[in-house]
Each structure stands twice: as structure tokens, then as C-alpha cells.
Amino acid sequence: MYPTTVIGILFVVYSLLVFTIMGWFVYAVTHKRRIELKFKLELTAWIIFLAIAAVTFHVVTYLKLPWVKWEIMSHAMTPKREFKINVGAYKFHFPETPMKIKVNDPVRFSVTSEDVTYGFGVFRNDGTLVFQMQVLPGHANEILWIFHNEGNYTVRSTEYSGPENWKMIVKDAILVTK
């Protein structure tokens, strides 16, 4: 299951919970008979709960999404392959097409821009996003990634760079094999 699918499911559950609580609140504050809570909700407890919830969320994603560690440890990791990609005038220039990668091999994408800010996004065949980063002109834009699944991947600009940006799609730009 993709992380985005998990986010989608959790968000539906969360939203339904919010509607239920607000619905109940509306019922309780407008009911002629004074409804009492069986517990006391303290503001301090609420503040502590929110702070813990926010921090816990980041800790969970750190533990569950491996690319956070890859980003933190990228300087200490040695990639098996490095692809230097240049972008300019609404075109990607790859060192090879497709860029061949082995499953579970760490690879580094170094992307530079000749003119404006672009995005470098890698998509599965079903359209879901594997990862993306911004490509700023005049800066080194590097990302270390490990592909766990075989297949062809599409590269697309994920940052608006002008009215031509939507055409910046290269199908089968990456081939991941065993």
C-alpha cells in the first residue's frame, strides 16, 4: 500500500470523526435539556495532547518513511549510480533514456536548471507519485533514492515553470530491473 493511500484512509476517518463530534456538539448546545459531560476536558490537557499529537506524527513518518533517513544521511551514503540531468527551455536532458537502475540500489539524481525553477517528479505507471523535488536554477538539486519495485517510471516537471510546463512529461524515462 502506498503511503498516500494510508494518508487518504486516515484522513477520511479523521474527517468523519470531526463531523461526528461537531454534530454532537451542535445537538448538545442547542438541546433544551442541559446535557452534561461525564468527564472534564481541561485546556492544559488539550494543549499537551495537541503538542504530543503533532510531534508524534513527525516521529511516525520518520520511522515509517525510509526516504527521510536517506535525506538526513545522504552525505554518508554512496550511490551505486549517479545521473546528472539538465533542464532548460521546458525540456529534460537525460544522460541516457531510459535511465537503468537496479532494484534496491541507491542512486543519486543531480538535476540542474538552465533558466527557471522546475520540478523533478518520478511517477509510477498508474500515475501515483514516487517522489519529487524542486529544481532551482543556480543551485545543486540532488536527491538520493532507492527503488524497491521493478518497472518503467515517468518523469514529469512538478513545479509550474510557465504555460509550457504541463507538456514536460517523459514516459519510461527510468527503467528499474532486478
Add this chain to the structure above:
Amino acid sequence: MNLIHKLSNLDKIALRFVVFALLFFGLTIIEGSMMRVELCNVKFLGSEHYFAVLNAHPIVGIFGYGFMLVMGAFYYLIPTLMNKKLFSEKLATINFILMISGVMTVWLSSFFLRYAALYTNYWPLPVLRSPPLSLLVYGAGILLIMVGMLIFCFNLFATIFQKTTDHDKPLLALIISGIGLDGLINLLRRMFGIKEKHHHPPDVPLPVVAIFRGTIDTLLDAVVLGGVAVVFIVYAASILLGKALPHTLIDPLLYKNVYWWGLDLIADGLVLIYVAGTWYLLTMLITKRSIVAENVARAALFIELIVSWNVWSHHLLSDQPQPLLLKFISGELITALELVTTGIAIFCSLATLWKARPLKMTIPLKFMLGGMTGFVIGAVAGIVQADIGVNRVIHNTQWVIGPHAHIMMLLGLSMTLFAGLYMIFPMVTKVELKSQRLADLHFWCNFIGSIGMSMAMGYAGLSGMLRRTLYFGETKYLSHMYVAMFFGMIIAVGYAAMMINIIRSVGVKTLVSLFIRIPTLEK
């Protein structure tokens, strides 16, 4: 006697802002609908025109609708709550003219001159890819808006701090109370067991603290965006004069940091803090009670001063050259604190309503609770994307603009502003709204429409659909876009219901006579 003769100058100023804000909201809906059609793969605008509309949409929505509605409300509320006269009615009128002309100039630069660097304006896109005339006109439009906003800030501060009688509080006391610092001091006093010699009510009422605090962020935002507009004008002029300045004078990463620092203050200044202030005010008016844990609420507004100035990096989580420390501290941790400050505002408002139960479900209360529901959903969607790991797979997707931005704007902000509008409307116009049913229809259409449209966008985003792009020839996300289109139409029905209700209640003649002298009304 016609209604117009019963209105004071202050009422008229407030109403002028409100009328134009609602018209701009209508324009935003039209623009949104045009883009929805395009995203359903119907070639209606064409790609170049589509992005020009996308360029104008947030400017009209945020500054034409959101800010102008807020300005109208606050020009009325601050003098009323502080029991003072508005510092300058003339400045308010200049502010009004600047806002309208600025928004319309930006709209023209997009619609006719095809300026399409979008509101993000990432350097050097505006100067490299825009026709210089369109850049010049866009820059001039943004500058007009920002000057208007600076005048608004000055007029508001001058009203709060002006000394009208000898009994007025000294300036320092008003500033301390105005930023909510007195709340924090009171909490610390209590914590350390220090007793006050004389207990006295706060120098500045809680809703005014929120308005004052939000206006500090608005001022800084106007300085940054106004500065960027000046840069655009200078570059456009240099190109038009044949002596183009090199775009390499400005570093794209530094620019992005400064730009987002300023732009993000809108999210906090306008959306978060102003909305909290409106909740407090409405809650106090509905319950006739002071806010539960008022010192905490005041202290939270003060702490938000530190939070809102340090969260901008969550917009740069996918920028690899951005220092990792900034991503963690500003992008993740301080941003997460917004959950706490928003949570405090919601808790204090709901607890006050709870203590005052049983309450009658009035239209303002209904809209306010709808706004809070939107905030609880939209704020969490924002925290989800402000995470280094999650951002890698949802940045710039429809998720960002759906469950976060549009839920916050259409539900969190708009429902709260509409609550204020329905509450203050009879106070300003001295007439009751004609139809409760139309107000109800507005509520349900806006509530269901906003959630449905934003969720459809969000789930398209989780499936990989990007924002600020087109998918001609692709069918992957069409079903999501059809659903979004359907719910978008429901929002439009709600808007129509509200407008019909307001026009029927006040009358077209009165509304027109706010701007033009009608001879038949003079008699």
C-alpha cells in the same frame, strides 16, 4: 426614508468594502468554474489563457474578496468595540480605491496581457518568461494593493492608539494589551503566585487583540510583497527601455525564502489570527459572556507572533539546497505549533458556547461552527503536508490546494467571515435579512460544496495529480475532476442564494447609492 439616509459614514465605508468583496468572490467563483471546465478536459480557455486565469484567481480571492471583506468588517468593528472614532474616513476611502484598482489591474494583466507567473512568482520566471508590459502592469497592480493594505494597517493602528479623552490608556499599556502580552503576564503571575494589586479588565478587548495581531502580520506581508512588486516594475522598465537587468542579480533560493516568509504571513495574519478574532467576537456576542480562559487565548495570540514569523520553511521542504535544520525547525516543528495555537482558539470559543447552553441555532452560530469544522480539517491537512517525509510524495499535488488551501479558504475563512457578515449585517444596515431559508441554503451549499470539491481534489492529489497543470489527453483523474466540478457548482448556488438574500433585503437602489448619488433618493 430610504435606508441610505439612515447609514452613518462609517456604515457606508464598511458596506462599500463588503459589496465589492462579495462581487470579487463572485468573480473568483466564475474563474474557478472556468478552470474546472478545463480540468475536465474540455478545451475552453486554451492553455495560455488557463494559466492567466489561474494567475488572477488567488489574487482576486485573497485580496479582492478575503482582505476587502475583513477590511470592511474591521473598519466598522474597531471603532465600535473601542468606542472611538475611525482615525480617518478619507484614508479608508483611499484604501478602498487602491484595493479595487489594484485587484482589477492584476486581473487585467492576467486576462488581457497574459501575465502567468502565478502568485508564487518563483524567480526568475516573472522576468524571463513574461511579456515586459504584462510584468509592469502586474507589478503595478500588486503595488497598489500593498499600498492599500499599508494604509489599512496605519488607519487601524491609529484608531486603536488615538487619544480622544484624558481617561484613555497610555500608549505602552495599549501596545502590551494589544499584542496579548498582558495575557501571558497574568498567566505567569498566577503560576508564580504573584497577586495583582488591583484587578482591572484588559485594556484592549480580546477580538481587537486578534485584529491588531493579525494586522502586524498583514503589514509585514505588504512590505515584502510590495518590495517584490517594486523589483518587478524595475525589471520590466529595464527591459522596456532596452537595458535589461540580469536576472542573476537575485538568487532564486534566497528570493524564495523571503517571498514565502512574506506570503505565508497571509495564511497566519489573515486566515489564522483574524479568524480566531472573529470567533471570539461572535462567541461573545452570541453568548453575552467573556471568553473562557481569556488569558490563555491572549497569550496564544502573543505566542503566535513568534510562530507565524517562523513557519515559512514548510513551503521549501522539497528544495534540496534549503538547509535541513531550517526544514526541521521552521518547516516541521514550529509549523506544528500552529496546531496548538489554533486548537486553543477553538477550545476557548467552544467552551464558552458550551457554558452558555442551551443556545438557539442562529445563522451566525451555524456559519461559525461550520468555519471551525473547516479549520479543524484544513489545518490538520496542512500539518500532514508540512512533514519532510510526506511532502516528498504530495508537494505540489492537488492535495495541497484541495483539503488544505480550499478547505481553509472556502470553509474555515469564508464560513467564519459569512458568520460575521450575517451577524453584523443587521447592525450596520439596520434591516433584517429577508429570508432565513436562503441563508440556510447558502450555508448547506457552501458547506457541502466546499468539502466535496476539496476532497475530490485531495484524492486526485493522493493519486498523483499535480496542481498548476493540465491533463489534456489523459483520463486518469477525470472522475475526480467531474466530482469537483459538481460540488463547485453547488458552491455557486450557495453564493447566488446569499447575494439574492442581501440584495432583496437592502435593495439594489441602496446598494448602488453607496457609490453613486441617485437623484430619486435625495427627496
